[in-house]
Amino acid sequence: MAATSPPPTPALTAERILEATEEVLRRHGPAKATVVDVARALGVSHGSVYRHFRTKAALREAVTKRWLDRTSEQLSGIAAGDRDPEVRLREWLRALFDAKRRKAGADPELFATYMVLAGESGPAVTEHIADLTGQLTAIIADGAGAGVFTVPDPAAAARTVFQATGRFHDPGYAREWVRPEAEDDFGSLVELLVRGLSSP
Template identity: 85%
Template sequence: MAATSPTPALTAERILEATEEVLRRHGPAKATVVDVARALGVSHGSVYRHFRTKAALREAVTKRWLDRTSEQLCGIAAADRDPGARLRDWLWALFDAKRRKAGDDPELFATYMVLVDENGPAVTEHIDDLTGQLARILRDGAGTGVFTVSDPAAAARVVFQATGRFHDPGYARDWMRPEAEADFAALADLLLRGLSSP
């Protein structure tokens, strides 16, 4: 008789992975905690032991999705190299990450747009993290004389807002246009020239 492999422990991460798959299959309107539990082969009470409510589960999934982008960009922001190149690379990486999410899995992207609308605090935290990364790059640039910036945090908010067309999900349809990359490159050049020390 062959031994059966033990069932992996039920962790928050496993629940979030299953929830993402359930959302992809059923969409946010029809996905339930019972569907998630069924996908995991556990009772819905087991899921509730990790996430007290359906809303808490949906918020955790949203945060996990947003955190993936933040984590990708964090390494660029923290790198020890020319701040001008870091800023350009960071902006491109943000645009590319959002564009890939929208293009590679449009159903899941649409689902997350619904979840993002439900989870304002997760979105605010995400934006704060991203503008904090930008501020770090701008602070480093001001410290080395690459950028003329007196308030890196304020400048970071302005840069983030100015590039919104290339990372705000409301513009996702525009990201696939043939001229999108050229438009982005022109904007990045303009921003870098404006921030650069004379």
């Protein structure tokens, strides 16, 4: 009987490295996770990892961006839709709150890790906030164009809405998201914001 050769090792890609990094961070936490740990998990040398990410900081920045981008991608479909802007705004704010709450509740250790990484990764967080406020601007601008919202500057209104709802998406408030009154508080705030955007 002829010996079978082992299956070929998948090519080392940036995506594979980021997946492995996330697992290493989950196991070891941000303080102890190293590039050597990531390389070991992939069965490669740490030099191979550095060929894709030149420094440990670059790797941590990339894995943080990947984590944040998941939320942005979930919301972009709502923002780019062609339905009533008020409906889209309500759905977008709800989806943002739900996405953040799900991340915090489903994997609290990894969520805590990413809170540390986000504190280190200024550009990734800044880009994430700019993307989210850009999506909000698009919705509010559509509403202003349709006469649903009466705002002279959709970008300024979007920044205000984003800041006003921070309690329901800023990770620093994660402990409050499980309070029984969180749902009612969120609903009341959204109603207030929508009325404010719509008032003459």
